[in-house]
Amino acid sequence: MHLHKIFYALVAIHTVQSYNMYQTYKLKSPLKLTNGFRHKTIILPKGSVVTGLNDGTGNLQNIDSTTLSIKNQKKVFKKLGNWHLSFAMIKNNDGATQPYTRNTSFSINSLASFPQLSVKKAETQYDLAATTLPFISVTADNQLAYHSHGGIYQATRYAKIKKFKRTHSTITYYLSDPLKGVTTKRIKVGKAYQYRLNFKLGHVFQNRDSYNGDAGGYDITVNSDKQAFLMM
Incomplete structure (x- = not known):
């Protein structure tokens, strides 16, 4: 079994979530994010690549800020502060409907590889x-x-x-x-x-x-x- 598969097979064993945080997506439309206090927001642009937990119906519930591109990281942390997870402001956001299909050092088979x-x-x-x-x-x-x-x-x-x-x-x-x-x-x-x-x-x-x-x-x-x- 490949190293990245071992990593995430082990993660999957210890989670109760059917839809894991390590799936990768390419946003089909801009996504409004907020922090835990929900009083600040920022919009990730269409085409941004993200990892996050989806709700099973194609909507992102949150995204992992540490896996964003450096450009998007700087925007998120500057506006939302020091949060590991940023939260989707709108429930029905379609953020998890388009898997990220390129195989790169970041993602393989639409799964974060590291x-x-x-x-x-x-x-x-x-x-x-x-x-x-x-x-x-x-x-x-x-x-x-x-x-x-x-x-x-x-x-x-x-x-x-x-x-x-x-x-x-x-x-x-x-x-x-x-x-x-x-x-x-x-x-x-x-x-x-x-x-x-x-x-x-x-x-x-x-x-x-x-x-x-x-x-x-x-x-x-x-x-x-x-x-x-x-x-x-």
Whole structure:
């Protein structure tokens, strides 16, 4: 089974939602979004690529702000503030009627192909670690984004994914530039250089409750050369 399928098969097992957050869509019309307080709004333009939870009848209930293109991210965070999920202002919005069908470093078969991964540190034995630890994600415009704090959702810095490869157990990205916080290998491609980054599934470990240290759920290690991340 391919790496991205393993990622999201595991996610699907642990969700009660029939329509998951990792499906990708291309908006057929502008989509008005709001934050949790519903007193600020912004409109994503027609053609924007998004991931989000749909209601089963073709309407988006929310979108994941961290997977938006960098351009759309900047608009959303500037207007709505620091929200991981932005919410559809209008219930019947048809936002989930047009799957995003291009196969890219961001999406394959209309499914987001790379999860949010937290940097693995000693704190990751606890179940709330992702609220503070740095994390990486892939955006709709094929950027690898680094977020310096788990509770701040706008990308801190990012690099363009020039090409990618998938095998049965790995995903390899070739970046346009090095990305601080992520270990890459500089390789020559023609007369220029790219920065290679490999991801491979590692071991599964049990985390602990942040409050009393009791055994909790399970997380998956994702190895990248000498660096480790985890999918929580």
